[in-house]
Amino acid sequence: MHDLPRLLAFADTLGDAAGAAILPFFRAAHRVNDKGGVRFDPVTEADQAAERAMRTLIAQEFPDHAILGEEFGETAGASEYRWILDPIDGTRAFMAGLPSWGVLIGLYHEGRPLLGIMDQPYLGERYRGWMGHEPGAIVTVRGATQPLKVRACAGLSEAILSTTDPTLFAGAETEAFARVRDRAKLTRYGYDCYAYAMLAAGHIDCVIESGLNIYDIAALIPIVTGAGGGVCAWDGGDARAGGRVLAWGDGGVRDEVVGMLG
Numbered sequence: 001m002h003d004l005p006r007l008l009a010f011a012d013t014l015g016d017a018a019g020a021a022i023l024p025f026f027r028a029a030h031r032v033n034d035k036g037g038v039r040f041d042p043v044t045e046a047d048q049a050a051e052r053a054m055r056t057l058i059a060q061e062f063p064d065h066a067i068l069g070e071e072f073g074e075t076a077g078a079s080e081y082r083w084i085l086d087p088i089d090g091t092r093a094f095m096a097g098l099p100s101w102g103v104l105i106g107l108y109h110e111g112r113p114l115l116g117i118m119d120q121p122y123l124g125e126r127y128r129g130w131m132g133h134e135p136g137a138i139v140t141v142r143g144a145t146q147p148l149k150v151r152a153c154a155g156l157s158e159a160i161l162s163t164t165d166p167t168l169f170a171g172a173e174t175e176a177f178a179r180v181r182d183r184a185k186l187t188r189y190g191y192d193c194y195a196y197a198m199l200a201a202g203h204i205d206c207v208i209e210s211g212l213n214i215y216d217i218a219a220l221i222p223i224v225t226g227a228g229g230g231v232c233a234w235d236g237g238d239a240r241a242g243g244r245v246l247a248w249g250d251g252g253v254r255d256e257v258v259g260m261l262g
Helices: 004-025 045-061 091-095 172-183 192-200 220-226 251-261
Strands: 032-034 042-044 066-069 073-075 081-089 102-109 112-120 125-130 136-141 144-147 160-163 186-189 206-212 230-233 243-248
Touching: 004 045, 004 081, 004 102, 004 112, 004 125, 042 045, 042 091, 045 066, 045 081, 081 091, 081 192, 102 192, 102 220, 112 192, 112 220, 125 192, 125 220, 136 192, 136 220, 160 172, 160 192, 172 206, 172 251, 192 206, 192 220, 192 243, 206 251, 220 230, 230 251, 243 251
Parallel strands: 066 081, 160 186, 160 206
Antiparallel strands: 032 042, 066 073, 081 102, 102 112, 112 125, 125 136, 136 144, 206 243, 230 243
8 A cells, every 4th residue: 555645745845845946047047958859859957956856855765766857867766666757847938937837746656657746836836636546636826725626528619628839740640630629619839737737627628749758747647637537648548658648627528539639
């Protein structure tokens, strides 16, 4: 059995440490490097400082846990627990001074999502979700905590759809996304992990992405699932490793969208 309260409390500690490391750089001068590749792939001083802070705390509190972070890779562990960290999901938004980025903290056990936190320290918002016999999700906004709950949606024609960037898609993916977008009621772009939080909070109905890494989605699966929605691959399969990802609030919308993405 997991000591879920202890693990969630520790994840909160990680979120606090990451936020403290990041906020001095937000909307302030900071160093940005390009990781390289076909597209500009930025990493900032804030990304690296936040991941270092979280890794130090994990090593102190759970030295047998594995760690995978976007900036500093994999650290092996002797147990079946694995922390999966994206210190700033939405680095491009961070660079632009936009508050749609977030700290993603996921914990897998035996390769399956157990808990996740999406923290937006500038806005004072923290979204938490957990799996198990009684999955759940809560949000704390400026000290006030309430449950997270996805909303019902009559169908894609009534749905708000989101993706971070239409250039995520290539070839047949572009056409598949266009089919969904053209049927949806409204489409919004550019929100990275914040779109998933809004889905869990009942404001967005569907998020479609491609090319995600495990650290882009690990923390978000328990949040969306705990709020009553779900996350899957475009074909309806498992999305815990990333790739082509669909998150939904209403199961009817999920079935409709999976049928259009294939």
